[in-house]
Amino acid sequence: MKLTIAVCSLFTLLVLAMSQVTAGDTSQAELEAKAKITKAEAEKIALAQVKNGTVKESELEDEDGLFVWCVDISTPDSKDDTEVLVDAKTGKVVSQKKEASGDKENEEKDNDQEDKD
Secondary structure, three states: OHHHHHHHHHHHHHHHHHHHHHHOOOOHHHHHHHOOOOHHHHHHHHHOOOOOOEEEEEEEEEEOOEEEEEEEEEOOOOOOEEEEEEEOOOOOEEEEEEEOOOHHHHHHHHHHHHHHO
């Protein structure tokens, strides 16, 4: 009887752990299918916010429950990048902030480290 309870408990913990892992593994294609604003539209909206800007990278993200296009833009007169968040459902600019050019790489390294932990 104790063995049955132990096995059932272990199985339940395993199922819960797997559901946590897969919940965060939404692919870009799955996210893009949910977006009403396309990548091209989001980039155009973001570029309108940054004079002489060029898109370096853009991707869909879930920012604290808000579904946004994160568009990183560089400008020839600055070493810093501008990150513009565009709501993927409405096309409204949610935020805009300057980031040091290396901040994005450091953020990606931190995220990679978190994924390994």
